[in-house]
Every structure is written in C-alpha cells, then in structure tokens.
Amino acid sequence: MRGASRASYAELRDRLVALAPDPVTAQQIGDELFAVVRLLDAEHGLRRALADATKPSAEKSAVVRRLLTGKVSRASEDLVADAAAARWATSGDFADALEQLAMEALTLAAQYAGTLDDLEDDLFRFGRVVSGQPGLRGALIGPAPTAAKSNLLANLLSQKVSGPSLSLITQALTHPRGRSPQAVLDLAAGIAAHRREQLVAVVRVATELSAAQRQRLLAALTEAYGQGIHLNVVHDPTVVGGVSVQIGDELIDGTAASRLAAVRRRLAG
Template sequence: MSRTSLAEVEERFNAVAGSADLGTLADQLFAIADLFDREHGLRRNLSDASRPAEQKTQIVRVLLEGKVGTAALETAVAAVSAKWSRSGDLADALERLGVVAASAEAEAQSRLDDVEDELFRFGRIAAANLDLHRTLSDAALPAQAKQELLDSLLTGKVAPTTLRLIRQLVAHPRGRSLEGGLEEFGSLVAAQRQRLVAVVRSAVALSEEQKQRLAAWLRTSYGHDVHLNVEVDPRVIGGFSVRIGDDLIDTTIAGRIEEVRRRLAG
C-alpha cells in the first residue's frame, strides 16, 4: 500500500472524524470497504489511476450521499482520489481507518487497554476451541450467523469496540486467517496510543482547511499523527494556542499580553 496515498487519506480522515460519532463512523467505513470488496467492477473503476479523480469522486458521492455520514463520505472521497498500486488497497485503507475510528472511540471511553487485551485473549480462546475456530472460519456459513454467534458469546463480556472489530473480521476476513486478522487489528489498536492529542483554543471556530493545515504541520513537527480537539474560547481574543502534553504553542493576543505582564512583573 502506498504510504503517500494512505497519509493523504488519513489526513482527510483526521480532519473530519472529530465531529463524528466514532462507532458509527467505524461501521460506515467498514461497510464501504465491504462494498468495494464485493463489487469488483466498481472497485476497479474507482482505483483506476488513469481515470480523472473528479469522475471517481462524483461516482462515490452519487453512490453514498445520504446513506452515510459526512465523515465517512469525505474519507471515501479522499480514498478514491488517491493513487493505489493495486485495486485492493482502496478497501484496505478504508477498513484500516474503520479500525482507527473504533480504536479512537475506545480511547475516548478509556477502554483501549481492554480492547487490546480482549483481542489477544479471544485469539487464544479461538485457537484452543477447535469447534469455535472451525465455525468462525467456515466460508460456507453466512456472515450473519457468525455475527449472531459472536453476539451471544461476547455481548456484555467485552468492550463494544472489541465486539465491533471481531464481528468485522469474522464476517469479512478478506483473505486473512482468524489469527492473522486479530493480530493485524491488534497492531492497529496498539498504534492508537502513539497518536498525539492536541488541545487547540481559538477565539473562533477553525475551518476544515485550517484544521487540516494545522494537523499536517503538527504531524511534521512531532513525527506523529495529531488529533485536534478544538475549543472555541472568546477569551483568546485573537490567534490560537495549541497544547500537546507539556508543550504550549501560543499565538494568541491574550497570551502575548500575559507574557508582557510577566516580563514587567519580573
């Protein structure tokens, strides 16, 4: 998968995901990825680098508008606008971002550790229970039947994100073994903690373009993806401030006034 193309899609995803319900966003990205996997002709057309990006984005908008939320739609538009080395990379990228959205929801609920542990433990349980493993890996068994089995086994016993990820993997293995898929999803969940969170305070709401530019600049500066939590605060007066951990970048007028006061007091 092209790192450059994936980075472009992730940038758009980061810009639009903050205002979305993350669980719903994950489900919708999974559904779009599954659609592209299922409809081979559609996937080939949308991943064809020789087709104009405007043509492909128009197809996606006609196909998905009104059926998924804005965040899922804009992520899909970014995905078909990017250039991929093989057609399967398009669905791979969307599924990957679905896992990221689900992981971010677990992180917001302080359950990311639970999800990592539960994915690992479920893999061990399935490996030790041959009947369960055979049933979940049976290509002839309808996906809905597998998901209903998982619901009966895991509902209320694992985090909702864990169940969401295992349901996706079992219903849509996409050529992966159960063990391989759980390991892949577990790695993506673990990578979630490497993402930085920036608290941005601004006198006015930032536009999507401003958020994208700021996130891109912070990613370059820190070497990690940065999730923006934007707070509109009239006390800022002008400019904005960004806090990442103990680091503070303050371009606000209020911050400059306070700095002058401190110097005068010193």
C-alpha cells in the same frame, strides 16, 4: 502498502481524526467503512475503477458520492471520496486502506471512551481463544451467513468485552477477506497499538509473571526500543524456563527450550 499507497493512507488517517471528534461519530464511521469494504469486495469492477490512477480524481470522487449520498454519514462519504481521489499502487491497496481506516475509526472510538487498553487486550485474548478452539475457528471461517456469525460472537462476548471491542471483532471476523481469524485480529491489534504509538510484545512464559516481573520486563523493552510497549503475556507449556519475546518480526528468545535446541544442533553437527 508501500510507496504512493502508504502516503495516501497516512493522509486519510489524519483526515479520519479530523472527521471523528467524538466516540459516537468514530463508531459510526468505522461501521460504515466496513460496509463499503464489503461492497468493494463484492464489486471488483467498481473497486478497480475507483483505484484506477488513469482516471481523473474528480470523476472517481463523483462516482463515490452518487453511490453513497444518503446511505452513509457525510463524514464517511467524504473519507471514501478522498480515498478514491488518492493514488494507489493496486486496487487491493485501495480496499485494504478503507478496511484499516474502519479499524482505526473503531480504535479511535475506544480511545475517546478510555477503553483502548481493554480493546488491545480483548483482541489479543480472543485471538488466542479462536486459535485454541478449532470448532469456533471453523464456525467463523465457514459458509454460515453473516448474521449467524454476528449472533455467535455476541453470545460469546457480550458483557465480557467493551463495546468498541465487540464491534471491531464482529466487523472484522464476519468479513475476514480470505484471512484466518488470528491474522485479522492481529492486524486490528497492531492498529490499536499504533494509535497508542506502542509496539506489541508477545511474551511467552512457562509460569505467570508477577506484577513486579512484568514491570521490569516492560521497563527493559521500553528502554531498548525507545518507545511504548504493550505486553501480551501468553502461558506456553513448551517454554521450559526463561522468556521468549516476539516484537513484530524480531524474536528475543531466552527460553531454556531454545538453549537445549541449540545444544542439540551443536551435538548433531
């Protein structure tokens, strides 16, 4: 999201925090906003109408209230009404913002419950599980009913991840909106990291890092970027030695494999 859409989203994010003062409320808002996103994705005409910048804001908010009063909590209704009254560059940005607000709400629930670190780890680890198991990935992106996918995820993850983690993973993966499971989980992990005002560093190593090595790496990255860093360490057999660190679009590659590739390129030239 850019321009007007980004500004509108920032205001709604602040509004969410004010409307969700406890984990129960935050959880409820998250689940209800995901349901609204499903509705908007199914009803393209409604989505376009609510995001239409030429229509009066009050008129669009009134449509939302007629649709949602009595069906969701007042807090969720207020958020969607405020979103409809805001300015969006595209109707897609409008729906995307509500989806990200839903993820924000469930992340907020985890923060209140003291399980935000667990949420980040659960999202990252399950994303790697899905990437490594084509059968599971196929089941999640296939045409199976939402209830069947929810049951699959519950059987896999119940008692293994925190409550907010299970809810967020289930809501996101049963309606991925045309994206891969990995892309959806990465989006959610980024939102969770942002709530902690942290960057996510994906560290690939050939062998496990010791606790001392993790701490030294964390301290170095924190100093370099000037803000908190959350480390996700991946065992990668292709990393012959050293370490590869991915932060957003930036790759810090000090692996032996990359150095060998550089030597080969020089020889070929």
